[in-house]
Amino acid sequence: MRPAEWARDGAAVWGIAVPSRPIRLPGVQMAGFVGDTIDQIDLTVVPYPAVTLFVNLRERLLVNGVARGSVVAGLAPQGMRVRGQDVECVQIRLSPEVAHAVLGTDLTGEIVPLEDVWPTGLSDRLRALSSWNDRFALVEATLGKQYEAGRTVDPEVAFAWRRMDARRGQVRIDQLADETGWSRKRLWSRFRGQLGLSPKRAAQLVRFDHAVHRLAAGESPASVAAESGYADQAHLHHEVKAFAGITPAAAANAPWLAVDEVAWSRPHCANG
Numbered sequence: 001m002r003p004a005e006w007a008r009d010g011a012a013v014w015g016i017a018v019p020s021r022p023i024r025l026p027g028v029q030m031a032g033f034v035g036d037t038i039d040q041i042d043l044t045v046v047p048y049p050a051v052t053l054f055v056n057l058r059e060r061l062l063v064n065g066v067a068r069g070s071v072v073a074g075l076a077p078q079g080m081r082v083r084g085q086d087v088e089c090v091q092i093r094l095s096p097e098v099a100h101a102v103l104g105t106d107l108t109g110e111i112v113p114l115e116d117v118w119p120t121g122l123s124d125r126l127r128a129l130s131s132w133n134d135r136f137a138l139v140e141a142t143l144g145k146q147y148e149a150g151r152t153v154d155p156e157v158a159f160a161w162r163r164m165d166a167r168r169g170q171v172r173i174d175q176l177a178d179e180t181g182w183s184r185k186r187l188w189s190r191f192r193g194q195l196g197l198s199p200k201r202a203a204q205l206v207r208f209d210h211a212v213h214r215l216a217a218g219e220s221p222a223s224v225a226a227e228s229g230y231a232d233q234a235h236l237h238h239e240v241k242a243f244a245g246i247t248p249a250a251a252a253n254a255p256w257l258a259v260d261e262v263a264w265s266r267p268h269c270a271n272g
Helices: 096-103 122-127 132-149 155-166 173-180 184-195 199-216 221-227 233-244 248-252
Strands: 005-008 013-017 028-035 041-044 051-056 061-063 066-068 071-073 081-084 087-094 111-113
Touching: 028 132, 051 096, 051 122, 087 096, 087 132, 096 132, 096 155, 096 184, 122 132, 155 173, 155 184, 155 199, 173 184, 173 199, 184 199, 199 221, 199 233, 199 248, 221 233, 221 248, 233 248
Parallel strands: none
Antiparallel strands: 005 013, 013 028, 028 087, 041 081, 051 071, 051 087, 061 066, 061 081, 071 111
């Protein structure tokens, strides 16, 4: 494993552990977080185009004011806020198609206890391990078995999602339907039924994610709007507010995004 790397969120200094080798199951990312601090961690979660599992290894966290152990945040959770002290957890990001097979339920916008949708006792099993590498290996093995046993999405739905991701949300749904060989109505119905969002909303989420990361990198809202497929800066402001509940200026300084370069770095897909 790479040595622990650090990112400051203003209230805590995070120790971040990442897997030492690529994860074999496509569409899965993992990172370990330790926030040893006497200060309370208080973070607004910025939505990401994945279903996110928060596997808590220490004290329970307050998620939107409710004490929780481990939780699952579905696609585009609304106003998710996490508070706590002495935090240690594994975060697992599942692409929507992997989440469909592993969890077998639509969690769009929802935040639910992990055991309600995936009763594996994963928290206790991970807590018993002292090595981050061993923890990541256990998560990967558990996910792999569930994925193999689960029901995969239609190839056409998987293709549409991957094309959205590759094009950073800048796609036309009619064109996607043509490329799959389906009608627009059929793609809309099957995509929403299996991934939980309409194709249009999913593309907006991917575009939003790309845009807020550019804002966090220091680019101006005007240039981000112009190059990310928004009609104008006001359109960007509206969508950032709709997804994250904050302004583009606040998103640019969001502590939640500050760790991404370390914890979730990945090569960007080329347009096309």
